[in-house]
Amino acid sequence: MNRRSFLSLSTASAAALLATAGMGLAGFFRFLYPGVFYEPARRFKVGYPADFPPGQPVFLPTEKVYLFHDPAKGFSAASAVCTHLGCTVQWSERDRQFDCPCHGSVFAADGAVLRGPAPRPLTWLEVTLSKDGQLQINKNRPVTDAYHLLIPA
Amino acid sequence: MLKSILRSIFRGDPPSTQKGRSELVFYNLWLHIHPAKVRKEHLKLRHTGYLGFVSFFLLLILGATGLALMFYYHPYPPRAYQDMKDLQFVVFLGPFLRNMHRWAAQLLVVAVFLHLCRVFYAGAYKEPRQFNWVVGVLLLFLVLTLSFTGYLLPWDQKAFWAITVGTNIVASAPLVGPVVKVLLLGGHSLGIQALLRFYVLHVAVLPGLAAALVMVHLWRIRKDGGLAPSPSGPREPSAPPRETPIPSSPEKSYGLMGIVTGKPTFEVLVPEEEEAVFSYPYAFLREGAAFLATSAAVMALALLYNAPLSEVADPSKTPNPAKAPWYFLGVQELVSHSPALSGILLPSLLVLALLFLPYYDGNPSRRPRDRVLALSLFALVVLSYLVLLLIGLYFRGAGWAWVWPWAKGAGGGA
Ligand code: HEM
Ligand code: FES
Numbered sequence: 001m002n003r004r005s006f007l008s009l010s011t012a013s014a015a016a017l018l019a020t021a022g023m024g025l026a027g028f029f030r031f032l033y034p035g036v037f038y039e040p041a042r043r044f045k046v047g048y049p050a051d052f053p054p055g056q057p058v059f060l061p062t063e064k065v066y067l068f069h070d071p072a073k074g075f076s077a078a079s080a081v082c083t084h085l086g087c088t089v090q091w092s093e094r095d096r097q098f099d100c101p102c103h104g105s106v107f108a109a110d111g112a113v114l115r116g117p118a119p120r121p122l123t124w125l126e127v128t129l130s131k132d133g134q135l136q137i138n139k140n141r142p143v144t145d146a147y148h149l150l151i152p153a
Numbered sequence: 154m155l156k157s158i159l160r161s162i163f164r165g166d167p168p169s170t171q172k173g174r175s176e177l178v179f180y181n182l183w184l185h186i187h188p189a190k191v192r193k194e195h196l197k198l199r200h201t202g203y204l205g206f207v208s209f210f211l212l213l214i215l216g217a218t219g220l221a222l223m224f225y226y227h228p229y230p231p232r233a234y235q236d237m238k239d240l241q242f243v244v245f246l247g248p249f250l251r252n253m254h255r256w257a258a259q260l261l262v263v264a265v266f267l268h269l270c271r272v273f274y275a276g277a278y279k280e281p282r283q284f285n286w287v288v289g290v291l292l293l294f295l296v297l298t299l300s301f302t303g304y305l306l307p308w309d310q311k312a313f314w315a316i317t318v319g320t321n322i323v324a325s326a327p328l329v330g331p332v333v334k335v336l337l338l339g340g341h342s343l344g345i346q347a348l349l350r351f352y353v354l355h356v357a358v359l360p361g362l363a364a365a366l367v368m369v370h371l372w373r374i375r376k377d378g379g380l381a382p383s384p385s386g387p388r389e390p391s392a393p394p395r396e397t398p399i400p401s402s403p404e405k406s407y408g409l410m411g412i413v414t415g416k417p418t419f420e421v422l423v424p425e426e427e428e429a430v431f432s433y434p435y436a437f438l439r440e441g442a443a444f445l446a447t448s449a450a451v452m453a454l455a456l457l458y459n460a461p462l463s464e465v466a467d468p469s470k471t472p473n474p475a476k477a478p479w480y481f482l483g484v485q486e487l488v489s490h491s492p493a494l495s496g497i498l499l500p501s502l503l504v505l506a507l508l509f510l511p512y513y514d515g516n517p518s519r520r521p522r523d524r525v526l527a528l529s530l531f532a533l534v535v536l537s538y539l540v541l542l543l544i545g546l547y548f549r550g551a552g553w554a555w556v557w558p559w560a561k562g563a564g565g566g567a
Contacts, residue, residue: 032336039340061469080469085321085488086342087314087471101473102318103489104553116553117489 042139045130049075049151052135057091064088065125065137066098074150077137078111079123089122098122110145121145174431184437186371188379190429191436195380203443204268209367210447211261218254219356226306228352230345233308234465241462252455258300260451262480265296269507273531276519277381283511285373288366290508295363302355304478308348313466314475316351317343322488322496330497343468384519473551482545483538489553503534 001009040062052058054071057078064080080088080098087102097114098107105116112121126141127149135149165176175189194200225244226236240247269289272278278286305316320343324334339346374380430436463472477485488496516524550556 029336032339033332034335034339034346037340038346039342039344059469064469085318085325087318087475088469090471090473101471101551102314102475102553103485117491 043136045132045134045136048134049129056093059091063137063139066091067127067135067137070148073148075127075135076145076148077125077127079125079139081123082118083113083120083122084116084118112145168433171431174433177433184432186375187432187436188375189432191432192379192382192428193430194383194428196430196436196439200383201380202267202271203439204264204271206440206443207447208261208264208268209371210444211257211264211451212363212367214257214448214451215254215261216360218250218257219360221250222254223356228306228349230308230348231465233306233348237307237309237462241459248459249455252458252460253451255460256454256458257451258303259478259480260447260454261296262300265293269293270531270535273510274521274528275381275384276524278511279381279514279517279519280511282373282377282381285370285377286511287508288370288373290504292363292366292370293507294504295359295366299355299359299363300478300480302351302359305343305348305351306355307462308466310463310466310470310472311461311476313343313468314471315477315481316347318475318477318485319481320347322484326497343466381519384521474549474553476545476549479542479546483541486541486545486549489549 044063046060046063046065046067052067052069052075054069057066057068059066059080066078066080068076068078070076078098082089082100082102082105084100084103084105087100089098089100089105089107091098096109098109098111100106100116100118103117105118106114107118107122108114110121111124113119124143124145124147126138126143126147128136128138129149129151130136163177163180165180166173168174168177177184178187178189179185222240225240225247227233237251240251272286272289301316301319305312320334320337323337324330326333335341337347337350338344339350476482484496484500487499514527516527518524521528547558548555
């Protein structure tokens with residue numbers, strides 16, 4: 001074996017080795033990335049408008065959403081997931097604000113950050129009326145805090 | 154008969170002779186990691202605090218008790234939580250084993266940390282032990298990830314929310330954060346998949362890695378010439394030159410050992426006769442005593458204090474206050490002040506600074522009075538973390554608001 005063929009052979013071997021390792025690694029991570037997520041639906045019905053009379057916001061525990069019903073403006077929904085590190089915020093009727101128990105973030109009734117490490121206001125979610133007359137919330141459609149669904153009586 | 158059986162197992166001379174004492178060490182798979190003789194100085198409690206040994210023994214205790222717990226544990230919610238209740242109330246010795254595992258894990262974090270401090274203080278990470286320091290930092294990282302993954306397994310409220318916050322800190326890392334979080338959880342939020350993944354990491358992947366690294370760590374101590382001598386003592390001789398050529402001889406063919414040129418570093422450092430003692434019995438007795446003391450401490454803690462267990466995990470309701478395990482509270486206090494990035498950026502910088510310490514600390518001296526800057530910087534970092542930790546532990550109540558620990562109803566730590 002001369003110098004030239006030795007060099008090309010070793011380059012080829014090194015390249016083959018790297019490619020195999022790379023493919024193995026990529027395959028490994030792709031394997032770990034789930035092909036299907038068994039998780040609560042991101043678009044869901046919550047009940048008929050009549051079930052939610054105006055007043056205190058209602059907490060929907062499975063979906064972690066607060067549903068508001070303002071007599072003048074209509075329905076709106078806020079995600080209860082703190083924008084800091086994902087703890088569930090709690091509505092305080094007395095102070096009319098959301099408190100996060102984890103690192104003390106406080107959000108106003110419109111979701112704006114009043115205090116604490118939260119980087120963003122709470123996320124407001126689209127509320128629509130589905131065909132069967134139920135309220136439907138879509139977590140894939142964030143909206144502004146001005147968004148409301150008014151159902152004429 | 155009995156004698157010949159024993160002779161077939163233990164081949165060396167009886168340990169009444171010097172030859173026998175040496176053979177007892179190097180004819181034994183488990184003991185031969187020791188040299189036949191060790192420096193007297195290294196056996197002193199003052200020299201190492203036996204902290205490395207204590208860490209090692211705690212790992213053994215964790216392995217044994219963890220294996221026992223695995224006989225009753227299903228990594229499946231909410232069964233996982235019910236298994237904890239079973240362990241607490243119906244399994245014979247269940248509370249004792251669970252307590253031992255929990256307290257040994259917490260002691261391990263303390264022991265490894267103190268071991269790191271003592272190695273730093275002794276300057277034992279300097280030439281030729283740089284790489285063993287790196288192995289040590291990796292072990293520290295493994296110990297922390299082991300306690301992080303183990304913390305989720307009881308599937309109670311504390312576990313659920315501490316790990317929710319922890320994995321969201323991971324997710325806030327730039328670029329790769331969100332993907333790493335999905336890989337770690339097997340989903341977008343903490344659920345069935347996440348528990349299984351944490352379980353596999355906790356009982357198979359991480360212990361396997363830790364075992365491999367501990368072997369390298371202990372083996373490297375020998376290869377680096379044994380423990381570093383006391384920092385105030387005389388300088389160590391530096392490693393011998395390696396240029397001795399392979400001797401060529403027509404009469405003799407060489408085995409693998411013959412090809413290894415130069416003297417191994419540790420041979421050069423064989424101590425003078427009057428400074429050294431045989432490992433058997435002097436080192437083994439002391440290590441045995443350290444093992445007994447460690448086990449006794451863990452058992453005493455397990456008898457006196459019960460491992461906590463809060464209500465079953467409820468993804469919709471965060472307990473107030475939600476606190477991480479106490480040794481992570483410094484990080485939690487940090488992230489409560491600024492965006493999650495400080496939970497990623499600062500710790501990563503710290504880990505990198507530790508990892509590469511032997512390579513940027515160019516000061517060759519190991520004497521404390523030549524290292525005033527290094528020692529004070531180290532003390533500053535350690536003290537700041539302790540302050541943050543104590544604040545998180547005693548001064549934070551509901552909604553992470555400041556409370557005085559003596560005020561009524563102040564939130565205790567995890
Ligand atoms: C699971 C974790 C660990 C185990 C089981 C372990 C075990 C040991 C043992 C048994 C020794 C012998 C002497 C002694 O007791 O001090 C030792 C020495 C040493 N360890 Fe560790 N260790 C661990 C973690 C670490 C960490 C976190 C570091 C530093 C970052 C480290 C760096 C060193 C160094 C440099 C030595 C040599 C010290 C000298 O020559 O004086 N180890 N280790
Ligand atoms: S998770 Fe809400 S303040 Fe940190």
